[in-house]
Each structure stands twice: as structure tokens, then as C-alpha cells.
Amino acid sequence: MLSCKDVTRLLSESMDRSLPLGKRVGVRFHLLICKFCARYERQLLLIRETVRRLVAAEDRPGESPGETLSAEARERIRKAFANP
């Protein structure tokens, strides 16, 4: 069983590489039953998304930033928000 401490570490790692299947399943299962870790993931993704939009806004001052996320990243965020 993964602890919350393990899960926070793996959530960060999953933002930098794709986790091995076993770990990915372990994390997903934990997120179904742990409100705090699910929230932690949403917040990390929100920070990532916000940073990207800030950068995009700086690149084109005066224009409203467009979509900067890849389809895969959008999908991950959508899923994360669908499981509060």
C-alpha cells in the first residue's frame, strides 16, 4: 500500500516521466480513496497550467493567452478535475 507521502512523490515524478504500470495503478487507486492526495494532484496541475499561461501571456503582452497545453496534458487535467 502506498502512503500519502509516497503518492505525493510519485505524482510529481509522473509529471516528468511516465510511471511504470504498477505504480501508476497504485497511485490512481490511492487517489480514489484519498481526498487530500487528489487535491494535491489538482493543485500541482493547476500550478503547471497557470505557469504555462503566465509564460504565454508574457510572450504576447496585451493579447489574451491562447491554449498552450498539449492534448495529453489537457486530458490529464480534465480527468483530475473529474475525480474530486
Next chain:
Amino acid sequence: MPAPREFRSQVEKERPYLVRYASLQLRDADAVQDAVQETLLAALAGEANFAGRSNLRTWLTGILKHKIADHFRRQAREAPLGDGDLREQPDPSAFDGSGHWTSGPTDWGGNPADLYREKKFLDQFTKCLADLSPNHANAFTLREIEGAGTGEICKVLNVTETNLWVILHRARMQLRRCLETHWFKKSTGKGS
């Protein structure tokens, strides 16, 4: 190709943009000025390399990115990562002995998706980033602002991939906590 004087003034016109760009990544005003100045000098010296083949701003930004990476490389050399940087838990009180949250992340409420529109949030975010140790902040910057891959970041910071994951984990955890404390508690006025 524009005349030298014209090229110089076109390059100079991009200075404010380059300063904004560098300010997002370097958290020190002197470092920003140095990086931009070096970029402009390199551009003027290398005018022949530009020769109108790409967008001037894109070309200058490319040079600036190298100058920023040089700065990160220097910082990593001057202050190599110590054991403290790699201790896994940045905030030992976040979890109890069995690895459960002692007090979990609070509800950030509202509609945080629009955060990037708030000028003050950018200021707070920059402050929180500046609170991290330089190598942690630089790793986060390269990964999340610059969008660099982990292999590239490892080379700049001279760390192994495993260490980089630890560094990024710590950086994200600390940044999240800082934003929660200094932004979300104030702006939403609610915790959980």
C-alpha cells in the same frame, strides 16, 4: 540585411521584451540585466548569423535562453547540491510517521483557473519561487517555465535523473505550500 545602425536599433527595441522574459526565470534583477546585456552584445557581434533568416525576437530569445542556462550552470557549480537538497521531505511536518498527511492541502476554492490573469498572483508566485534554494528554483524554472526535458536539465544542473526527480518534487511541494499560505488563504479566506 538592414544597415548596422538600423539593426542595432531594432535589437535595442527588443530589450524590454527580453527583460520580461528573463525576469520570469532569473529571480535576481542584476542577473536579469547581465543576461540581457550579454544577449544584446552577442546579437550585435553576430549580426551576420541572423541575416534576416528568422524572426528577430525568436533569434534573440534563443540567445537569451543560452545565457540563462549559463547562469544556472554557474550557480550549480558554485553551490552544488548538498545532502539537504536531496533529503526527500522538504517539509517534515507535512506527514506523520506512517506517511499520512498531518494536515492536508486546503481547498483553494473559487475559480483558480483564471489565476494567470491576475498580476498580483505573478508577483506572489515569483516571491515563492525566490524562497526556494537556487538549484530547486532553477530546476523548476527549466522544467515548468522553459518546458525543458529532464535529460537537458540534468546536464545544466549536473545531477542524475533520480536526484532531479527528488529536487522537482521538493520544489513543487514547497511552492504549493507557499502559494497556499500567501495567496489562497488570503484570497479565498477559507481553509478546510
